[in-house]
Structure formats: C-alpha cells, structure tokens
Amino acid sequence: MGTRVEPGMSCAYEAFTADCPSRRLLEAIGNKWVSLSIVALGVHGPLRYGELAAQIEGVSQKMLTQSLRRMERDGLVTRTVTPSVPVRTDYELTPLGRSLLPLLHELKDWAQEHMPAVDAARAEYDAAAPSR
C-alpha cells in the first residue's frame, strides 16, 4: 500500500491496481466483438446494424447488440435510429472511438506479421509433449 500513484499517472509501471486505466481499458475493448466492431466502423464509415453484422463473421445478434450498447455507453459510437418502416439504425464512431483506430490498426499489423511465429511456437510446444 506504500506506493500510492498519482491520479492520471496510475498504473505508471510499478503496479497494476485493479482500477488502473490500463486494466479498465482492457475490460472495455479487450472484448473481441467490441474491437472488431470498431475496426469495421473505422474502415467502412457509418454502418447499419445489419451491415455490421455481415462484416463480422460468426457474431450472434445478442453479442453484437450487447457490444454496441456497451460501446455507446462508453462514448465510442453513436447510435442513430430512423423511425421509418422498417426501422433503420446507424452506428458511427465518435472522435473518441476513432482515436482507437491507430492502435487497433497496429494490432492488426502485428497479427499479420507475427501470428505465423505464434503458430510455429504452438506446434513445437505441442509436439514436445503431446500430453500437455
């Protein structure tokens, strides 16, 4: 408890307290569907609910809706409902949400460059002791 950190400087590097910004960010966007939605919206601009669902293979209606609500609450996307028949809902990144794009883009770059190495490591690990 001796090492209290400054507000805004919390989680500086010494300790990862339960409520430090880094951990809370991971809880907010660490979710697969959340980050994929952000990237999809970043690439294609505003998207309707159905378009978004089509972009993200395998996402269920429940999870997509839940993720979008959380993102809206976190100020990452705006939700615009047009009460036509049938109804139309558009999702768009806020400036805050857009500010995450460079980060996620780099993540994607890392993945494309290094995932083969990860696969190789896995294969070797599994081959060494198949029982593990």
Add this chain to the structure above:
Amino acid sequence: MGTRVEPGMSCAYEAFTADCPSRRLLEAIGNKWVSLSIVALGVHGPLRYGELAAQIEGVSQKMLTQSLRRMERDGLVTRTVTPSVPVRTDYELTPLGRSLLPLLHELKDWAQEHMPAVDAARAEYDAAAPSR
C-alpha cells in the same frame, strides 16, 4: 465467398473471418492477465512466479499459471525452472513477446489519456436513463 483474401493478407479490411490473424491475436492476448503479464515482464525484466503475482493485483494463482502456460505455448515467454529447494521458476519475454511491448505501451498511453472521457460518457449515459 466471392472476396477471397490472400494468405498473409487475410482479414485485409473487408471481412473478419473466424480464423483471421487479427481475431486470433485478440484471442491470444486480449486476455487481461496475459497482457498485464507481458507488460510487467517488459518493465521489470525476468521475474519469478511470486514476483509476477505480486505485480498484478488480484490475479489468482490459477489464472496466472494458466496464462503463463498459454504464453509459453505461444512463444511469448520462456519458463526456466531451477530445481532447488524450494524450487525457483523464472519467466522472461522472448523476442516475439518483446515485440508486443510497443503496442501494449501505446494501449496504456491511450488508457491514461482517454479513460476519463470514457468515464464521463458512462456517467452521462447512465444519468440519461438510469433504468438501462
């Protein structure tokens, strides 16, 4: 199915297929304990199991061990056991693991800069319709 992507270029930007590198990376390091362990090891250098546990507030023995095993399998850390009594185990980042550090560092920077905005958005959202 018409838009097939090049190997290595998969998940280029059009579609997020279930097995594209970006999604698989998120599954590998999206985990809170994994990324926190990587950063802790990146900052402090090699760490013993107990030291690592002390760095990461609130992690259970089970989750830490499980995360470290997964990271070892993925080639992100090495695990060195010294069979003394009591036994000593050191964890260290591999070059592959280290290559994630800049990324995670930027994540941390984003968190420290923008999490207050997220908190504000949440407060406003909750205030607008407390029932949600």
Add this chain to the structure above:
DNA sequence: CGGTATCCTAGGGGATACTG
C-alpha cells in the same frame, strides 16, 4: 515456492421465438 487438483458459481454466449 510454485505449482496441481477439485469444487463451485456467475456470467459469456449460442439458438430460437417473438415484436414494433
């Protein structure tokens, strides 16, 4: 010290059906 092994529960998350 650095783990397994076991038990247990809250929540993640899919499938399906219904609605404005």
Add this chain to the structure above:
DNA sequence: CAGTATCCCCTAGGATACCG
C-alpha cells in the same frame, strides 16, 4: 430491420486443499 426475451449450455475464474 433491428431488436428484446427466454432458455440453456459451458467456460472463465475464484476458493480451497494438497504436493514435490
């Protein structure tokens, strides 16, 4: 079309106890 509601399974993950 874009949801909500319900059911139900299954895993993440904590607590506890034991071991080399």
